[in-house]
Amino acid sequence: MVDNPLTKNIDMSRPPLEVGAYESNDGYQSLHKIAGGLSPEDVLQIVKDSGLKGRGGAGFPTGLKWSFVPQGPDSEQQKYLVVNADEMEPGTFKDRLLMEGDPHLLLEGMIIASYTIAASKAYIFLRGEYTKSVETLSKAIKEAYDKGYLGKNILNTGYDLDIILHTSAGRYICGEETALLNALEGKRANPRAKPPFPQVSGLWGKPTIVNNVETICNLPGILTYGVDWYHGLTKGKDHGTKLFGVSGKVKNPGCWEMPLGLPIRELLEDKAGGMQDGLGLRGFLPGGGSTDFMLPEHLDLALDYDEIAKVGSRLATGTMIILDDKTCPVGMIGNLMTFFSHESCGFCTPCRDGLPWVDAIFREFEAGKGTEKDLEILREHVDYMGPGRTFCALAPGATAPLGSGLKYFEEDFKEHIKQKRCPYKH
Amino acid sequence: MAKVVIDGKEYEVNPDNNLLQECLSQGLDLPYFCWHPCMGSVGACRQCAVKQYRDEDDKEGMLVMACMTPASDGTRISIEDEQAKDMRERVIESLMISHPHDCPVCEEGGECHLQDMTLMSGHNYRRYDKQKRTHHNQYLGPFINHEMNRCIACYRCVRFYDDYAGGTDLAAQASHHHVYFGRHEDGVLESEFSGNLVEVCPTGVFTDKAFSENYTRKWDLQTAPSVCAGCSVGCNTTPGERYGTLRRITNRYNSEVNGYFICDRGRFGFDYVNSDSRLRRAVAQVNDEAAEMSDEQVADLLAELKSEGAIGIGSPRSSNEANYALRSLVGEENFYSGMADDERAVSRLILELSRDKAFHSPSIREIEKADAVLVIGEDVTNTAARVALALRQSVRNKASQLATDNNIPVWQDAAVRELAQHERSPLSILSAYATRLDDVASEVIVESYENQAAIANAVAARLSSNAPATAPLSPELQAHVDVISEHLAGARRPLIVSGSSNGQIELVKAAANVARALQDKNEVAIGLCLVQREANSFGLEMLLRAENGLGAALDKLSKGEVKKAIVLENDLYRRASHAAVDAALDNAESLVVLDLLPTRTTAKATHVVPTTAFSEHEATYVNYEGRAQLSYQVHQCKFGAQPAWQWLHSSDVNAIVQECSEEAKGFDKLSTLLPGIDQFVAGMKVPRQTHRYSGRTAEIANLNVHEPKQPQDNNSVLSFSMEGIPALKDASVLGASWSPSWNSNQSISKFQDEINGELKQGDTGRLLVERTESGAYLMPETDTVQVAEGQLLLARSLQIFGSDELSAHATAIQQRATGPYLSLSPEDASRLGISQGDAVSLNGNGAIATACIRSRMKTGTASLYVDDSIDYYALPAAIGPSKSEQQGSDRSLDGLIISDRYEEGY
Numbered sequence A: 001m002v003d004n005p006l007t008k009n010i011d012m013s014r015p016p017l018e019v020g021a022y023e024s025n026d027g028y029q030s031l032h033k034i035a036g037g038l039s040p041e042d043v044l045q046i047v048k049d050s051g052l053k054g055r056g057g058a059g060f061p062t063g064l065k066w067s068f069v070p071q072g073p074d075s076e077q078q079k080y081l082v083v084n085a086d087e088m089e090p091g092t093f094k095d096r097l098l099m100e101g102d103p104h105l106l107l108e109g110m111i112i113a114s115y116t117i118a119a120s121k122a123y124i125f126l127r128g129e130y131t132k133s134v135e136t137l138s139k140a141i142k143e144a145y146d147k148g149y150l151g152k153n154i155l156n157t158g159y160d161l162d163i164i165l166h167t168s169a170g171r172y173i174c175g176e177e178t179a180l181l182n183a184l185e186g187k188r189a190n191p192r193a194k195p196p197f198p199q200v201s202g203l204w205g206k207p208t209i210v211n212n213v214e215t216i217c218n219l220p221g222i223l224t225y226g227v228d229w230y231h232g233l234t235k236g237k238d239h240g241t242k243l244f245g246v247s248g249k250v251k252n253p254g255c256w257e258m259p260l261g262l263p264i265r266e267l268l269e270d271k272a273g274g275m276q277d278g279l280g281l282r283g284f285l286p287g288g289g290s291t292d293f294m295l296p297e298h299l300d301l302a303l304d305y306d307e308i309a310k311v312g313s314r315l316a317t318g319t320m321i322i323l324d325d326k327t328c329p330v331g332m333i334g335n336l337m338t339f340f341s342h343e344s345c346g347f348c349t350p351c352r353d354g355l356p357w358v359d360a361i362f363r364e365f366e367a368g369k370g371t372e373k374d375l376e377i378l379r380e381h382v383d384y385m386g387p388g389r390t391f392c393a394l395a396p397g398a399t400a401p402l403g404s405g406l407k408y409f410e411e412d413f414k415e416h417i418k419q420k421r422c423p424y425k426h
Numbered sequence B: 001m002a003k004v005v006i007d008g009k010e011y012e013v014n015p016d017n018n019l020l021q022e023c024l025s026q027g028l029d030l031p032y033f034c035w036h037p038c039m040g041s042v043g044a045c046r047q048c049a050v051k052q053y054r055d056e057d058d059k060e061g062m063l064v065m066a067c068m069t070p071a072s073d074g075t076r077i078s079i080e081d082e083q084a085k086d087m088r089e090r091v092i093e094s095l096m097i098s099h100p101h102d103c104p105v106c107e108e109g110g111e112c113h114l115q116d117m118t119l120m121s122g123h124n125y126r127r128y129d130k131q132k133r134t135h136h137n138q139y140l141g142p143f144i145n146h147e148m149n150r151c152i153a154c155y156r157c158v159r160f161y162d163d164y165a166g167g168t169d170l171a172a173q174a175s176h177h178h179v180y181f182g183r184h185e186d187g188v189l190e191s192e193f194s195g196n197l198v199e200v201c202p203t204g205v206f207t208d209k210a211f212s213e214n215y216t217r218k219w220d221l222q223t224a225p226s227v228c229a230g231c232s233v234g235c236n237t238t239p240g241e242r243y244g245t246l247r248r249i250t251n252r253y254n255s256e257v258n259g260y261f262i263c264d265r266g267r268f269g270f271d272y273v274n275s276d277s278r279l280r281r282a283v284a285q286v287n288d289e290a291a292e293m294s295d296e297q298v299a300d301l302l303a304e305l306k307s308e309g310a311i312g313i314g315s316p317r318s319s320n321e322a323n324y325a326l327r328s329l330v331g332e333e334n335f336y337s338g339m340a341d342d343e344r345a346v347s348r349l350i351l352e353l354s355r356d357k358a359f360h361s362p363s364i365r366e367i368e369k370a371d372a373v374l375v376i377g378e379d380v381t382n383t384a385a386r387v388a389l390a391l392r393q394s395v396r397n398k399a400s401q402l403a404t405d406n407n408i409p410v411w412q413d414a415a416v417r418e419l420a421q422h423e424r425s426p427l428s429i430l431s432a433y434a435t436r437l438d439d440v441a442s443e444v445i446v447e448s449y450e451n452q453a454a455i456a457n458a459v460a461a462r463l464s465s466n467a468p469a470t471a472p473l474s475p476e477l478q479a480h481v482d483v484i485s486e487h488l489a490g491a492r493r494p495l496i497v498s499g500s501s502n503g504q505i506e507l508v509k510a511a512a513n514v515a516r517a518l519q520d521k522n523e524v525a526i527g528l529c530l531v532q533r534e535a536n537s538f539g540l541e542m543l544l545r546a547e548n549g550l551g552a553a554l555d556k557l558s559k560g561e562v563k564k565a566i567v568l569e570n571d572l573y574r575r576a577s578h579a580a581v582d583a584a585l586d587n588a589e590s591l592v593v594l595d596l597l598p599t600r601t602t603a604k605a606t607h608v609v610p611t612t613a614f615s616e617h618e619a620t621y622v623n624y625e626g627r628a629q630l631s632y633q634v635h636q637c638k639f640g641a642q643p644a645w646q647w648l649h650s651s652d653v654n655a656i657v658q659e660c661s662e663e664a665k666g667f668d669k670l671s672t673l674l675p676g677i678d679q680f681v682a683g684m685k686v687p688r689q690t691h692r693y694s695g696r697t698a699e700i701a702n703l704n705v706h707e708p709k710q711p712q713d714n715n716s717v718l719s720f721s722m723e724g725i726p727a728l729k730d731a732s733v734l735g736a737s738w739s740p741s742w743n744s745n746q747s748i749s750k751f752q753d754e755i756n757g758e759l760k761q762g763d764t765g766r767l768l769v770e771r772t773e774s775g776a777y778l779m780p781e782t783d784t785v786q787v788a789e790g791q792l793l794l795a796r797s798l799q800i801f802g803s804d805e806l807s808a809h810a811t812a813i814q815q816r817a818t819g820p821y822l823s824l825s826p827e828d829a830s831r832l833g834i835s836q837g838d839a840v841s842l843n844g845n846g847a848i849a850t851a852c853i854r855s856r857m858k859t860g861t862a863s864l865y866v867d868d869s870i871d872y873y874a875l876p877a878a879i880g881p882s883k884s885e886q887q888g889s890d891r892s893l894d895g896l897i898i899s900d901r902y903e904e905g906y
Helices: A019-024 A029-035 A040-050 A062-067 A094-101 A103-117 A131-146 A177-184 A213-225 A227-232 A264-271 A305-310 A329-343 A349-366 A372-384 A394-408 A410-419 B019-025 B082-095 B113-121 B156-164 B196-200 B264-268 B295-307 B320-330 B341-353 B364-368 B385-394 B397-405 B413-420 B449-463 B475-489 B505-522 B537-542 B550-558 B578-587 B600-604 B644-648 B653-663 B668-673 B745-751 B826-832
Strands: A080-085 A121-126 A162-167 A208-212 A241-247 A254-259 A281-285 A319-324 B002-006 B009-013 B049-053 B062-065 B076-078 B144-146 B171-173 B180-182 B206-208 B236-242 B245-251 B283-286 B289-292 B311-313 B372-376 B427-431 B443-446 B494-499 B526-531 B564-568 B590-595 B607-610 B619-622 B627-631 B792-796 B821-824 B839-841 B848-853 B861-865
Touching: A019 A103, A019 A131, A029 A103, A029 A213, A040 A062, A040 A103, A040 A213, A040 A227, A062 A103, A062 A208, A080 A103, A080 A177, A080 A213, A094 A103, A094 A131, A094 A213, A094 A241, A103 A121, A103 A131, A103 A208, A103 A213, A121 A131, A121 A177, A131 A162, A177 A208, A208 A213, A213 A227, A241 A264, A254 A264, A264 A319, A281 A394, A329 A349, A329 A394, A329 A410, A349 A372, A349 A394, A349 A410, A349 B082, A372 A394, A372 A410, A372 B082, A394 A410, B002 B019, B009 B019, B049 B082, B062 B082, B082 B113, B113 B745, B156 B171, B156 B196, B156 B385, B156 B413, B196 B206, B196 B245, B245 B264, B264 B385, B295 B320, B295 B564, B295 B590, B295 B607, B295 B644, B311 B320, B311 B550, B320 B537, B320 B564, B320 B619, B320 B644, B320 B653, B341 B505, B341 B526, B341 B537, B341 B550, B364 B385, B364 B526, B372 B385, B372 B449, B372 B475, B372 B505, B385 B494, B397 B413, B427 B449, B427 B475, B443 B475, B449 B475, B449 B505, B475 B505, B494 B505, B505 B526, B537 B619, B550 B578, B564 B644, B578 B600, B590 B600, B590 B644, B627 B668, B644 B653, B653 B668, B821 B826, B826 B848
Parallel strands: A080 A121, A080 A208, A121 A162, A241 A319, B002 B076, B311 B564, B372 B427, B372 B494, B427 B443, B494 B526, B564 B590, B590 B607, B792 B861, B821 B848
Antiparallel strands: A241 A254, A281 A319, B002 B009, B049 B062, B049 B076, B144 B206, B171 B180, B236 B245, B283 B289, B283 B607, B619 B627, B821 B861, B839 B848
C-alpha cells in the first residue's frame, strides 16, 4: 500500500505529472467513488472518521470544521471553499512542494472538500511569490476542466464547481484566514472578529471553509484508500502523514513526508543529516517562526500535536528552524521580531505598537545598547501581546519565540548587556 | 433584561448590547477608543479590557474586550481586576509611543478623549525612549486640519467617514505602525459630513480649521444650547463664543434629531455672525443719504406703520418669535409669507398633511429605522443633509436583519458589514439628476418632475385601488413602478420622502398619495418626511393665513393698495422675479427692512433696522417634523442690533413665547419649551461659562484694568458668567458637556439615561401639530411644460454649500461654493456645442451659468444651480441655453462634488 500519499507523485527533477499520468497512479479515483454514490454527508463522515487535523498550524479537526457549515434548504445556498496557499510562515515551504510537485493532488482534494460542503466555487489564495506554483496550478486547472473534473455536472453527478486561482499581493497577515478573506474581497488584509466564524459568514459574507493546502492534499488518499489505511499510516495518536521541513545549519535541509508520531530526532538526524560539522544544536522552533523554542533535550519527543504541546510549543506547520550554538539567539529572535513587526496589519494596538517597540529593543541589543530595563519591557510584552489580548494570532505567535527565547537564552541577553555588544560577533 | 455581575455588584442590563456599552450605561468608567455609541464595536484598540469569569468559582478569569463581549445573562466581569487594569495601562502606553505629546499646542487639548483615557488608565510615565514614527500631514480643504502624528489608529475616522457617511476619499493606508489615515493625495475632503471627524477623532488628528485659526480652549468658550438655523432639520448644536466673536459650532446630542452628527453647513456656516458687513445701527435711507435712528425713533416709526395698515412680510429663516412679533404688529390679515409662491404652496400643503392621521412625520432616528424608502424629487443631501445621512443608515436595516438571523449581534459592526456586503434595504430615488445617495439606492430614476410625479402616483395606484387612477406609463417607467411598489408593500416601516425645495407641489401630492395608499393597506400611520428649505419654514406657515402669499403682498404694493411694508429678515430678490420685487418695493412709500446683513432688499429700504444673529438671541424654531425647539442666546451682540422680536414687540422673549402659545393657532405647546428657573438648584441660573473660564478680569486689560461687570440675562435661565449651578443633572440646558474624568464630547454618555438614549431631563422638543384630520387622495394635476425645439426642460438643483442664504456668507463655506452652473447631458451638450466649464447663456437676457456636463442627466433636461446673480423666478420652465462669449462666474466648478461628472473619452 501507499505510505507516502502526499508525495508519491513528486519528483522535483521533472515537471509534475500531467493529468493522464496522475490518473493512472490512482489520481481522481476518489471522484469516481463519489460519483458512484457517496453523498456529501457520507464524505463528511469519512473525513471525520479519518481524524484528519488541519495542517496549516492550528491542528483543528477538519471534519468538525466542515460540519459547522450550515446545510439544508434554509441555509445560504452560496458557499465557498478557500484554500490557504499563502505560505509565509518563516521557515515553511511545505505547501510549495505540493503545489509545484503535484498540483492535481490539491485540485482533487479541493473537489472533494467543495462537494462535501456544497461549495460551487473554490479559490486558491496563493502567495504571490510562488510563481512556479502559478504555472503548475494553472496548467493543472485547465487539464481538470478539460477532463470534466471541474465545471458543470462533474462526472454526471449534477455537481458544478469552478476553481479560481488568486495570487496574493503579499502580506504575512493574509495567511490568517479572515484577513485572507478580506484580501480576497479586495479589502485591507485586516483580520475579522471571530465569532462569526467563516463557516457562517466568510467570503462575501457567505459560509466558507478555509483549509490549508496540505490538509486538502490529505483528502484524495483518505477517500481512495479508506480510513483504515489512513489510520494505519501512523502509530501515534494523530493520523496520516505530514510534511516536515528542516532549515538552518544542518547538513541536508529540506522537506519530507513522514508519518506523524516519529521522534523529532529521526527528522533532524536521519532526514536532515544532523548538524553541520563543528556546530552543536542549541534549540529549534518546531513549526515555523511563531512557535516556542524547544531544546536538544526534547529531541526524543514524538512529532505529534499533543506531545509537542506538552512542552509548551506547537507542531504547527511542522517545519523546523534550527538554532546552532554559533549563532546568536538574540539576533535570531530579533530577526523574527523585525519580520513580525513589519507584517502587523496595524489594526490592534498591542501588535501594531507593541512589536515595533520590541523590535527597536532588539536592535539596541544588537548595537550593544540593551539595558536591564529593556529586558524587563521585553518580558512585559510577552504577556501584553499574548493570546486573548490581541485581535488575531499574529502577535501571540511572535511572543512564542520571544517568550521562550527569553526563558531559555536569558544568559545571552544578559551577556549583550554586560559586554555592550553581541558576544557572537568577533 | 439580563443580570450581570460587575466587580461583585449585580446590574440589570440589555443583553442585546455589548459589555462596554452596558458598563457605560450604568455610569461606570471604562476607557475605550475604537467603539463609538452609534458605530458599534470592532475590537481594534483593546483599551476596554476587563476580566471575565466563567462562574462564581472561577477566580482566575480571562481577559476579554468588553466591547466585543455580549452582555448576556449571568456574565461576571471585573473592571477593577489588577491584570485588566494593567492591560489597559499598557495599551495607553503603546498608543502613546509615537504620540507627539503636543497637548499645549494641540486644538484638542482640554477636550481630548485620549487625554481623558490616559489619565483614567493610569499611564503617566513615559518609558519608550526609542525613535518616534512620524508622518506627513495633508491639506484637506477649508474645514479640516490634519496632524497625523497625533494618530492612535483607532480607525474611527474611516469607520465614520466611509462606512457610516458613505465617503470615498478617506482611507486607512499602509500597515503596521505606519498605518495612515488620509486621502490618496492632498485635497478637499469631499463628504458633506467631514466636520464630524473633528468630534469622532479621539485626539487631535482631525481638527476644526476655522476654529484653529481663531482658537480658544473649550473651557474658555461661553456656550449655550442652540439649534442650527441652516435647514429644516433643526440639529442641536453648541456654538462657542469668546471675546465677542463666535468661534465654532459643535454637535449637541439630541436622541431624536441629530444624535451625534451634524453636517458641514451647520458646523462651518456661521462666521457671518462675526462679519464686518453686519448691519450695526438703525438708519433712515433717503436719497442715498443714511441717517442714524435712535431706538425710540424706530419704535415710533413702527407704531406709525402699524396704525397706517402696513403689511408685514415674514421669513422662513426667522424664529417663531420674530415672525409672531411682526404678525402681532401688523395684524394677522396683513402678515404675508416671505417664501417664493411655488415653494410656499408646497409649504401650505405640508402643513395640511401634518394634521392628517394617515401619516406620521419621522424624526431622524425614525428615518434610520425605515426598511424601504421612496424619495421623490427632493435632493436631501443638499437641502436637509442630516436626513440624507439617516437614509444612508436606513438601508442597513437589511444588514441588521441578516445579522440577527445569523446570530451575529448588530453591534459587531465589521461582522455585520461583512455578512451583508451589498445587501441593502430598498431606497428608491426619483430625481431630476444624480444624487449623492445613489450609491446606496436600489433604484435611481432620473426623470423630469412631471414623470417623477407620474411614477409616484402610479405607485400609489398600484398599492391601493382607492388611489387616483393614472394614465398608462411607458413600459420602462411602469417597470420602475412595479419594483418600487413591491419594495414598499413588503416593508414594515416604509417611508416616503419629498419636500418643498423645488417648489413642485405635484411631487408632494404624489408623495402623500403613496403614503396614503400604504396606509390603506397597513392601517398604521405611514412615515412621510417632507423637508423644507429653511430653519423655520414650518413655523412661518403655521402663522400664516392661506391666502397671504408673497405674490399677493407684492401685488398689493405694486398696485398701490398698500404703501407701507415691513420686511423681516428676508431678501425678497431670492423669492420672486426681480421685476416683480422691484415693482413692489419701488412703489412703497415706507419700506422697513429688518436684517442682520445687507441685501438687495435692504438696499431698497427706506429704513434699515439691524437684527441679531441666531447665537445672539433666544428663540424657537419648528423643524420639518413640526417639532418646536428652543435655541438659547449664546452671547451678546456688542453693537446696536436687537432681536427682531425686540424691535417689533417687546424685550421679554418669554412673554412673546407665552403670547404666541396663547394667540397663534397650533402653538399651544410652545411655552412648555421654556424651563422655569424654579426647576434649577436653589433657583440659581445656569452659567454659560465654565468653572475654568479664564481671563475674565484681563479680557479688556488693554483698555481697563478693572474687571468688567458681567452682563445680565433677564430673560433666560442662563447667565453670562461662571457663577451659578452648572447643569449637572438637567441636560435641557446643557451647552458643552463635562463630567468628572470626561472632558471631551464623549462625556455625553454621562447625561444619557442609557447609551444612545434620551438625555436625563433633556429636551427633545415638542411636536406642535396634532394629527386629528382624515384627509383624502390628492388629484394629480398635470401641466405639461411645452419644450420647443432646442430647448431643455429645467429643474432646480440646490447646493449644501451655497443655497442657504446666511451660511453662504461664511468664509469656510464660500471656499466650497461654486458659481451658478447648468447641468446637462453629454448628448445635449454636444448638440448645443457646449463643453464642460463653458459660460452658458440661459435665456439670452444676460443670465450666465457655467456648463457642467453630467453623464446621468436625462437628455432634453437640464438642472440649474443659481446664486444671487441669477433672476431665477424670471426664467421659464424650459430654456434654450447657448454658449456665451461673456465671462461667466469667476468661481470654477472645481469645488463641486457630484457623483456623475462626465469626462469625454473617459
